[in-house]
Amino acid sequence: MSQTIQPESPEAPEIPVSPVPKAPSAPIVRPAGPRRWPSSFADRLTAPLPDFREVTSVMWHGQLRPDIGDSDQIPVHRVGLPRAAATETVVTWVGHATFVLQIGGLTVLTDPVWSRKIPGVRQRLTPPGVAWSDLPEVDAIVISHNHYDHLDAPTIRRLPRDTAVFVPAKLGGWFRRRGFRDVTELDWWESARLGDVTFDFVPAHHWSRRTLWDTCRTLWGGWVLTSPERRVYFAGDTAYGERFAQIGERYPGIDLALMPVGAYEPRWFMKVSHVDPAQAVQGCLDVGARRMATMHWGTFVLSGEPLLEPVREARAVWESRGLDPADLWDLAVGESRTLP
Numbered sequence: 182m183s184q185t186i187q188p189e190s191p192e193a194p195e196i197p198v199s200p201v202p203k204a205p206s207a208p209i210v211r212p213a214g215p216r217r218w219p220s221s222f223a224d225r226l227t228a229p230l231p232d233f234r235e236v237t238s239v240m241w242h243g244q245l246r247p248d249i250g251d252s253d254q255i256p257v258h259r260v261g262l263p264r265a266a267a268t269e270t271v272v273t274w275v276g277h278a279t280f281v282l283q284i285g286g287l288t289v290l291t292d293p294v295w296s297r298k299i300p301g302v303r304q305r306l307t308p309p310g311v312a313w314s315d316l317p318e319v320d321a322i323v324i325s326h327n328h329y330d331h332l333d334a335p336t337i338r339r340l341p342r343d344t345a346v347f348v349p350a351k352l353g354g355w356f357r358r359r360g361f362r363d364v365t366e367l368d369w370w371e372s373a374r375l376g377d378v379t380f381d382f383v384p385a386h387h388w389s390r391r392t393l394w395d396t397c398r399t400l401w402g403g404w405v406l407t408s409p410e411r412r413v414y415f416a417g418d419t420a421y422g423e424r425f426a427q428i429g430e431r432y433p434g435i436d437l438a439l440m441p442v443g444a445y446e447p448r449w450f451m452k453v454s455h456v457d458p459a460q461a462v463q464g465c466l467d468v469g470a471r472r473m474a475t476m477h478w479g480t481f482v483l484s485g486e487p488l489l490e491p492v493r494e495a496r497a498v499w500e501s502r503g504l505d506p507a508d509l510w511d512l513a514v515g516e517s518r519t520l521p
Contacts (some may be wrong), residue, residue, distance in 0.1 A: 204370060204427040211373045216366060218351045223397040225369075227386045227422055228453040230396075251488055252306045255479040256513035262311050263517050270411040272437065272510075273517040275310045277480035278331055278417065280439060285378040285408030287320040291415050291439070292331040295339070299329045302481050306488070310515025313339060321345040321375055325417025326389045326401035327352055330481055334359075347373065347380045349389075349400035369402055370431070381405040383428050385419035387454055405432045411520050414438045414468055418477070420453055421460035425467035436520050437510075438470035442495045443478030446486040455484075458494035462502065473499070474510040474518070 265271040265283035273281040278292040295313050298304040319340060325331055326349060342360045346353075353366040365373045367382035374380065387401045403417045405428070414428065414435045429435070445457040455477075456464060465473040478491040492511045499509045510518055 204431050209368075209371045211365060211367055211371050216350070218366075221397050222350070222389075222400045225384075225400070226388060226397065228420070230388060230453065231450055249306065249482060249488060254489060255307050257307050257310070257515055258513035259308070259310055259312075259515040262315055262317070263519075264317070265519070268410055270408065270413065270436070270520040271517055272413070272439075272474060272512075272520070273311060274474070274476065274512040274514060276305065276307055276514050278325065278441065278476050279309070280415070280474075280476070281311060281316070282406065282413060282415075284406055284411060284413060285376060287376055287378050288317050289378070289406065290319055290322045291404070292325055292417065293322055293336045293340075294330060294333040295336045296333050299333060299481065301329065302483060305480050306482065307480055307514045310513075319344055321347060321380075323380065323404045323406075323415065324348045324352060325385065325403060325415070326387060327355070327391050327399050328389065328418065329391070330483065331418065332391075345375050347382070347404070349382065349402055351399040355399075368400065377408055379405075379407045381407070381432065383414075383431075384424040385417050386422040386424060387418045387420065403428075405435070407432070411436045413520075414470060416440050416464065418454065419456060419464070421456045421464060425464040429468040433469060435468055435470040437472045437474060438465045438468055439474050439476055440465055441477030442475045443486070443491040444483040445491070446484050451484055458491055459498045461495060462498045462504075466502075472508040472510060472520075474512055479514065 262273055262281060263271055267286035271283040275281060277294055279294050280291045282289040295309050322344060343362055346356050346361050346364045348366055350366050350368045353364045356364045367373060369382060369384045372379055372381045383403045383405055385402045388397055389399045389401045390396045404415045406413045412435050416439060418441060440461040441456060442458045442461045444455045445451045475492050475495055496509060496511055500506055
């Protein structure tokens, strides 16, 4: 969550909402041609959002402003981007929820944010782990939802307009207005394909908003990318809930889960939107992933926990569950790993 929650206009009309799709037993291929979407996806919420009084209380008491004096201890390892063979899957953490995924011969960016500053929060604590000039040709991007720390307009403007864009339902217009020509919008459990990689859009326990008047007007979720060799789950932003197990049932054999571990305190306020480290580990187990890579920490200050706590807590929980320490990838900013 990258922005202050503010009250909706009291005069806003009631909006018809969409049915909540259940996990299918087989893939739903994206229908061809124009799509008709509901006015709102508010019925997809799994918990009420904090109200204006709760938001004001958190802001007034400074519960979203941790001490950043130890920001120099966030590990940064900017050594350039390795080039992967077509049959290799290489994961590089740029920072926050941005990864460079080299999978199935494609280069895919997740929630690309290269900006030094995003609206509503202080400038980033660590530089992007990969310089923009060092990127190879980007074949595709995937967007989890429209919050400013996941959908960054200045970064998007730097992409060629023929880049393949995979987005949640009703977010396609945002890209088309900016000249993008290859935009695919998906509902939960729908699938599309680019080259040898399948892109499946899956549920998340979260929400969407970019202005005071568009709460839940666009969908939110995560992505499962499947190549002939590997399967990677990108969770985006999410609270904990039953959807993890549903994803695991629907997509067996996930090799790596990219899981958010930060932005979870104060817990009473953040639990409706973000997992904590223990829940991230449990979510990884629920989806049946063999490995987990941490994200959504060490870049932007969005919440009240100490800066280094998310990854330390994730490591402690992981090992307390008897899991192989080597299977938790608590990557440094800029670090790359190849899936074995």
